[in-house]
Amino acid sequence: MAWIKTIKPENAEGDLLELIGKVRETYPKEYGTVHPQTIQFDESIIESHTLIPDALYHSFMLLSTLLKDDLPLERRQQEMIATVVSDTNDCFY
Template structure:
């Protein structure tokens, strides 16, 4: 649960609603890491674009290697994402 003010999926409109809908299609729900950027939809859009580019675009690393690296960093940072 975030401790900052956020916009819930039920209250989201416009660009934020679009990003929330993408999050729900991708992960089944809107995780706190996504809603933490809800007050600034352009930042959320940029963060999601960066994630997609890093994880899904052509790379010398395989998708499995990228997921393993992301998981290792999350474990090191004690982050459950």
């Protein structure tokens, strides 16, 4: 349960719906799934930004830029760094 008010992506409208779509387009190919209709993604990180759509858009565009395939670190190295930082910060994401 969220501690703050959020808007579920399926309830988004207008500009927020458009921005969520743009953010999803930047997801790495590893986030794809063969059977998307059978898997529910936990989008609470996205939901936490829904009350400030500009923050949602810009923070996730920054993240997608930092995780581009043409950067010197491989995706698995990026994920390892993120995992270690999250663990160090006691972050469950």
